[in-house]
Amino acid sequence: MVNVMSKIKFEIEKRKAKVELPETLVFGQLFTDHIFEVDYDEELGGWHNPTIKKFGNIGLSPAAMVFHYGQALFEGLKAYKQESGRIALFRPQKNVERLNKSAKRICMPEIDPDLMLEALIELVRVDKDWIPTKQGHSLYIRPVMFASQALLGVHPSHNYKLIVMLSPVGPYYPEGFRPVPILATDKYARAVRKGTGEAKVAGNYAASLLAQSEANKEGYSQVLWLDAIEQKNIEEVGAMNIFVQFKNEIATPALNGSILPGITRMSVIEILKEWGMKISERTISINEIIDAYKNNELVELFGTGTAAIISSVSKLKYNDHVLLFDETKAGELGTKLYEELLGIQIGKVSDRHNWMVYID
Ligand code: PLP
Numbered sequence: 001m002v003n004v005m006s007k008i009k010f011e012i013e014k015r016k017a018k019v020e021l022p023e024t025l026v027f028g029q030l031f032t033d034h035i036f037e038v039d040y041d042e043e044l045g046g047w048h049n050p051t052i053k054k055f056g057n058i059g060l061s062p063a064a065m066v067f068h069y070g071q072a073l074f075e076g077l078k079a080y081k082q083e084s085g086r087i088a089l090f091r092p093q094k095n096v097e098r099l100n101k102s103a104k105r106i107c108m109p110e111i112d113p114d115l116m117l118e119a120l121i122e123l124v125r126v127d128k129d130w131i132p133t134k135q136g137h138s139l140y141i142r143p144v145m146f147a148s149q150a151l152l153g154v155h156p157s158h159n160y161k162l163i164v165m166l167s168p169v170g171p172y173y174p175e176g177f178r179p180v181p182i183l184a185t186d187k188y189a190r191a192v193r194k195g196t197g198e199a200k201v202a203g204n205y206a207a208s209l210l211a212q213s214e215a216n217k218e219g220y221s222q223v224l225w226l227d228a229i230e231q232k233n234i235e236e237v238g239a240m241n242i243f244v245q246f247k248n249e250i251a252t253p254a255l256n257g258s259i260l261p262g263i264t265r266m267s268v269i270e271i272l273k274e275w276g277m278k279i280s281e282r283t284i285s286i287n288e289i290i291d292a293y294k295n296n297e298l299v300e301l302f303g304t305g306t307a308a309i310i311s312s313v314s315k316l317k318y319n320d321h322v323l324l325f326d327e328t329k330a331g332e333l334g335t336k337l338y339e340e341l342l343g344i345q346i347g348k349v350s351d352r353h354n355w356m357v358y359i360d
């Protein structure tokens with residue numbers, strides 16, 4: 001693939017007033033002043049015209065292929081203003097790597113990782129005044145890539161657009177940082193092995209919405225997905241990977257092709273190993289969890305994700321089984337991991353893995 005990348009063009013709008021962030025930030029509702037945008041055209045040699053410009057609506061043909069055949073992917077990562085005042089991104093190279101893997105899976109062009117990383121850094125630099133500093137708050141970075149060619153034939157588009165937007169965020173769940181109730185379902189499936197489950201593509205989320213809405217109506221925040229073939233092994237939660245602490249082992253489902261390889265998951269595994277704890281990536285059936293609960297051998301469950309950070313589970317329902325945990329506060333291990341991970345991100349805990357990318 002040929003990249004004809006020139007340097008990023010800056011079309012910066014000066015703000016008239018200082019950025020004033022509201023006291024409460026609902027996840028993904030507020031956006032900063034600028035976006036990064038770059039276009040892909042096979043005939044022009046690939047990605048071209050990378051620009052940081054004012055946030056605003058974009059023009060697309062009604063025939064743009066993304067609307068019809070769903071070639072769209074996204075990413076999610078965060079920037080933090082650390083206690084020292086320095087600004088840092090958490091493992092952005094991993095998101096760029098995953099973005100390119102997702103692109104490949106749905107026949108979209110990969111992008112030069114150096115340009116993508118530079119775009120993330122420059123955009124955050126431009127809108128750095130939007131980074132919230134309250135505990136657990138951050139600047140959420142959302143890259144999205146989609147097919148923009150106006151054509152109704154079913155084949156990979158020849159044109160794409162990649163946009164990065166920024167959103168100052170607080171907690172992902174309305175529960176705040178309190179534990180969340182989740183519902184395991186065998187009524188629907190999110191993704192199947194050899195499908196697109198391990199890619200961060202928009203269609204996976206569309207496929208999950210009906211189950212999530214039904215779970216919400218029953219009072220559950222998210223769905224705990226089971227494997228699509230046997231419908232007995234746990235996979236992941238709507239927006240998080242899942243960890244199970246048994247009495248003698250911490251386990252998380254092995255990446256089998258239908259689970260999103262979470263960057264928080266990967267980081268938590270590294271931290272647990274560093275702490276000398278036994279962490280297994282393996283098949284975990286829903287019945288194993290229920291049996292462990294009945295036998296007092298289940299300590300806690302927690303989810304991991306960029307938006308959700310570490311979220312403990314307050315309740316897990318599966319058919320007639322209801323497993324109850326502390327709903328007022330996160331479990332011991334979940335809390336320890338939350339403090340360690342967030343500590344690294346905000347500069348309170350040493351970044352001995354070199355995960356943070358400083359932009360100043
Ligand atoms: N699983 C799904 C379906 C997700 O949407 C997310 C969020 O990105 C995750 C897992 C966690 O991934 P990460 O830790 O990279 O944010």
Ligand code: COI
Binds near residue numbers: 076240
């Ligand atoms: C994230 O954690 O970045 C996610 O993408 C989860 C969700 C907002 C879809």
